[in-house]
Amino acid sequence: MSPNLAWRPIRFTPQLERTYVQCMTPRIILLQRLACIIGIASFVGYQFWDLLLDPEALPRTAPIRLAIIAMFAVVLVITFVPSLRTPRYLMIQYIVVYTLLGIGWSLILAKLPNGFLAGVSGFLLGMIFIPVLVNGAMQAAVILTPLVLGPLLVMTLAGATRLEIVNAFSWIVGGAGFAVGFAYLLDVINRHAFQLEQLLEAEKTRSEKLLLNVLPAEIAERLKAGEEPLADHCGSVTVLFADLVGFTELSRKLRANDLVNLLNDLFSRFDNLVEQHRAEKIKTIGDAYMAAAGLSGNKRDHVAAIADLALDMRMAFVEFCQDHHLELKLRIGVHSGEVVAGVIGRQKFAYDLWGDTVNVASRMESGGLPDEIQISAETKELLPARYRVVPRGEIEIKGHLQRMTYFLQGGV
Template sequence: MLEKWIPIQFEPDTERLYAKHILERFIPLMRMACVAAILAFIGFQTWDLMLDPEALGKTGPIRLGVVLHFAIVMALTYLPAVRAEPKRLLLLNLYSYCVYAVLFTAILSQLPGGFTAGITGQTTGLIFITVLTSGVRQALGVMVPFLILGLLTIALLGGTTFEVINALYWTGAGVGFATAFAYLLDIINRRAFYLERQLDAEKQRSEALLLNILPAEIATRLKAKEEPLADTHESVSVLFADLAGFTDISRKMSAVELVNLLNDLFSRFDLLAEKHGAEKIKTIGDAYMVATGLKGSVADHAENIADLALGMQRAFGEFRRDNNIDLKLRIGVHSGAVIAGVIGKQKFSYDLWGNTVNVASRMESEGIVDQIQISSETWQLLTDRFQSTPRGEIQIKGHRPRATYILEGKDLKIKPNSTR
């Protein structure tokens, strides 16, 4: 229960961030205080005249000096050196209040009974100290010099013992109230900053989670409540990869071993997909689906997918050696038009549809283990940097026979019987 009444103490780095954060609030408040002070010192000239009809010549010049003082202080808050450093703003605050204590007391000295009648006005100025400082220490660092200078000025300008004690009573009570308010405000401000940081951290985690599910552009559109979320891509490349022999091996594994094994392999594939600018679409059991050409106008999507497929093949070889496991990998690639979009309201997913997806899947399922089979459409988009060997036509369920190629590598000397 008592924790609610104790200001949160931050780590040094967080404390500096808090100081910068609170400074952004102090600047506009200080300008507001300066404007309020200027208006008050102009307007209360009428109060001087009520106490002394001849007061304009006595207190007018001093009030004008106060107005100029606060105008200068407000101008200083626009300096980058002040706006960027909390300590400089605190010093400006201290300077402003010290001058205010002396000049306001000087005005009262020119009026009959001014020290008694007007000291409450000086106490009112303490209100702004609590919202222009951070915590009790800073507040007292301004209020104590303000109090002492005010009392000394009254004594030096001929104030009686009663007037000094009366001023001490009013301003002392004001300091006590302002100190308690500064303590309470420090609790509120620190707790609000802590909650804002917690909220920002949760928001960042949510953003990261969303970006793990959806492409960044799609996530932005989804947050903008765009419906339906669907796009047509005229030319992309789709890759399917599947483990041959995994079902048999999985029967001999525990659930933890199975998940750890797939996580190891697919994490390697994820890094490669990110490296080659590909968009991971999904995993289905031990199958992996990825596409290139979905992000804007990517003219070399086929070459990117070819680089990715070769990288996955190498990564799978390392995975197999690291885990000492007898598995084989089939990879199939096809290029063409797809429809991409988000479906569902709960556990929604970003997916691809169309004939290109179906053919890419068949390129994998009808492929050769430990080989990368690509369609003629993908082959035609590749440059001479890639080496491939014709496999011939294969029959695909629901489709005409299709010419296919085995992607072997790149930057190699082309064999006499190789097309690329």
């Protein structure tokens, strides 16, 4: 931003302008309450000033002061009424208050000896709050207009001398000019600060969205809270592995961009399904995809969720191959059991799962058949009766004894 533009108020879009005004209004309300309290205290204290100028002035000035104090008290109460705290009503309040304040203070001065010379500087006390009660120089000018014209009119009608009027004009107009200038400067500062807050909020939202793309929501919150190390024992989860059969051979025939675009399209479809079934995507390794359910501890139907996910992934894969005219196969393996889940690393950290359950799920996939969803006996035992499964028989798994496996064919 150039130095010249830095001194100009930022013009927001209509929607952002409304947001800005809504953001500023609570701050203005607090300052309005403070102004009312100071106004009440000032007009109570100035009673003693009246007595110093004229010991017999109290009967003449006290009723006016009490009326102004009552006005401040009413305005203070209004600040606690939500329906009257809108920007429109606030402007009406300020115009009425400063009009009555200017006329009332002028009437008090008219009843005191040399009051127009001795007390005209008191108008400045009311002006100092105007810049913080408005949004911009224009609103300040609108509010100050009756505060400038009202006292000069009262003084003229009260028979003030030319010296008194010129003196009052100098004080009041000078103070009003300062208030308008300060309101302009404060508006520039507030708008730039609001813009920075919006940019920071947008960056925070973007960062959190990126974090949620890497980690489950619950883990992301714990990580932001500074919890370390971050690891959980999950007693019962279901893990899924999916792999493309024939993709390695296909990758040798494709350009890098085409290869990445294909994987991005397929895995984006898988990502949508994972979100739809309230599972968690763990990671992708080359053309392999890993997901799990039950990690949060509150998903009792994690086996059914992964079963539905696997069936939908197989259907989505068929559509993907048709869209891209590919002859590929999808192999899916599923196993249920306990795992350890956590975040590893300080830079480019990753959420991952460890344990024998992960290894067996991976073997269910690698030892499966193309276009089939192979599940372990443990998964089959937890699977609701509405799913159709057929036994495959026992297969040999590296590092384990032979295991009975089944093919998930669909839901009833």
